[in-house]
Every structure is written in C-alpha cells, then in structure tokens.
Amino acid sequence: MKIRQNALSLAFLGLFAAALVGQAIAGTADYNDRQLVDGGSTVSVVQYVATSEFAVDVAENWQSEYLQFFLFVLVTVWLIQRGSTESKPPGEEGAGSDEEQKVGRHAKADSPAWAAETGFRHWLFSNSLGLTMGFVFVASWLAQSVAGMAAHNGERLSELRDPISWGQYVLSPDFWSRTLQNWQSEFLAVASMVVLSIYLRQRGSPESKPVGEPHSSTGVSG
The missing domain is CATH 1.20.5 (Single alpha-helices involved in coiled-coils or other helix-helix interfaces)
Incomplete structure (x- = not known):
C-alpha cells in the first residue's frame, strides 16, 4: 500500500x-x-x-531544471495566465491571507508544526519550497562551473595552452554556451505547458482541466 x-x-x-x-x-x-x-x-x-566531463554534464542539467522550478514557484505567486491549469485564478495574485494559508491562529490540528509558528520559523516554512529549489540551483550551478573549468582546462592542456582560473571560466563562452542552451529549453517547456494547458486536455491528469471544462477556466485541474 x-x-x-x-x-x-x-x-x-x-x-x-x-x-x-x-x-x-x-x-x-x-x-x-x-x-x-x-x-x-x-x-x-x-x-x-x-571525471569532470561526466560531472559537468550532470550538473548543467540539474541546475537548469532547478532554476526552472525555482522561478516557476516564485513567479506564479504574482503572475497569472487566464485559462491555464498552471496559474491561480485572476484576482488571487499574491501570498494570500493567513486564513487562506491556514497559518498562525488559523492553523488546523493536522497542519505542519511550523504553520502555527510566528517570526523566522513561520517565514522559513512559508518559503521553504522556493528556498530549497533555489539552493539546489545555486549548488548545481557552482558544481557545473567547477567541473566545467576542470574539463575545459583538460582540453586546453591537451592543446598545450595554459589553464584558466574559475573566474575566467565563468565569464567564458564555453560556460555560457553550456548554460544558456539548457536555460532556453527549460523556459520554452514551461511556457508551452502554461499555454497548451489552456486549450488541450489529458483526461484524468491533474495537470489538465476536465475534458469539458471551458478554455477560460483558470487554476482548475481534473
């Protein structure tokens, strides 16, 4: 079970x-x-x-994926897309009231322990998803930069060229070519999901509206 x-x-x-x-x-x-x-x-x-070659390939994919989730978690607090299942309904932008979020004195008996807290613990738990996604993104980005520098310097040495520093590598075309080719695909994928969920359906999926739901319905999933 x-x-x-x-x-x-x-x-x-x-x-x-x-x-x-x-x-x-x-x-x-x-x-x-x-x-x-x-x-x-x-x-x-x-x-x-x-090897650094394997490490950089893995890290560059991880950082782009977690950047996607980090940004999506944050921007959907304030930005909406009418008709999309990935958006809150119009008029519900923002962090919501304590009553809507069931925090503080509005916490239920089965709410997570820190939902009833105030101060730093309340802020930390209220933003824990975005903070975790952001932390993994930064850690993966740093891992990609270090492993990428090692792999890049390995190629330079094989060509009898001097190695470069971490700072030089982070500003290099090789680093940003690797980085941006992943970012653009992630942003396109999110935009596609947001827009396509307005007009297309997948019966039984929580990522889709019910088949007969109007295109204009926002934040409704089936």
Missing part, C-alpha cells in the same frame, strides 16, 4: 536512476572513442563517472 501511495515519486526516481546509468554508459563509450582517436587510454564506466 505504501508503494502505491508513493508510486509517482518512485516511478520518476526509477526513471532518473535508469537515465543516469544510461548516460554514464553512453558517455563512457563516447569518451573512449575520442580517447582512441587522440591516442589516449580508455577508461571504465566507474572511472568515467569520476
């Missing part, structure tokens, strides 16, 4: 693990192919996973 109640998260964690393993295997094959062309030695999957 517990597995069924957590099936959605378990399914995506399983897909994540399978994709990560697949990336490691495919990445090793590609890396070894390039090594042979350049006259270098091949590595095992375990050795490849420990």
